[in-house]
Amino acid sequence: DQQVKQNSPSLSVQEGRISILNCDYTNSMFDYFLWYKKYPAEGPTFLISISSIKDKNEDGRFTVFLNKSAKHLSLHIVPSQPGDSAVYFCAASADMEYGNKLVFGAGTILRVKS
């Protein structure tokens, strides 16, 4: 049972345009959501997070939106740069239930073309 789903295996975007990565979850107990970026043979790098009490969090070029009623979150990268090309993982946590354990989505490969 996949509790965190990233339904798009890959996304291709032109440099300078917006990249939108989507993530859906099923467990209503999740209250903390994170996005990670990963290059091959490296560990994931934390990008941005959002608590369930918010619906938007911004950090530079990265913005995460959370729609609790739809159990959906998205990561917007604008403007996209070639260096953003990587695998992006969405992760969720329910502290009370999982004690900071993260449940990861399957990842989306982002390719930014120059």
Add this chain to the structure above:
Amino acid sequence: GAVVSQHPSRVICKSGTSVKIECRSLDFQATTMFWYRQFPKQSLMLMATSNEGSKATYEQGVEKDKFLINHASLTLSTLTVTSAHPEDSSFYICSAGRPQHFGDGTRLSIL
């Protein structure tokens, strides 16, 4: 800079060997660390939660006698893959902190 350090980055060894992987939190204390495994083109799967001063909590389907975890200090957790076999070959990653920061992973190849 890196806040979680993992060592070694790569191990190649013969079947039957036991392999120890270290995970250190560099500038903070971590009462809890997490160990993940990633198969090619798949997501990260949590194997176990390492708890300082007490037993690790293993996820369903993970053999605790196969994957020994020790969290002896607030900055160090170790994962030992005992009597490793080719099917144990994988990418092992640890994490700690909130938000969780990850080490660079260990590529384990068992011949």
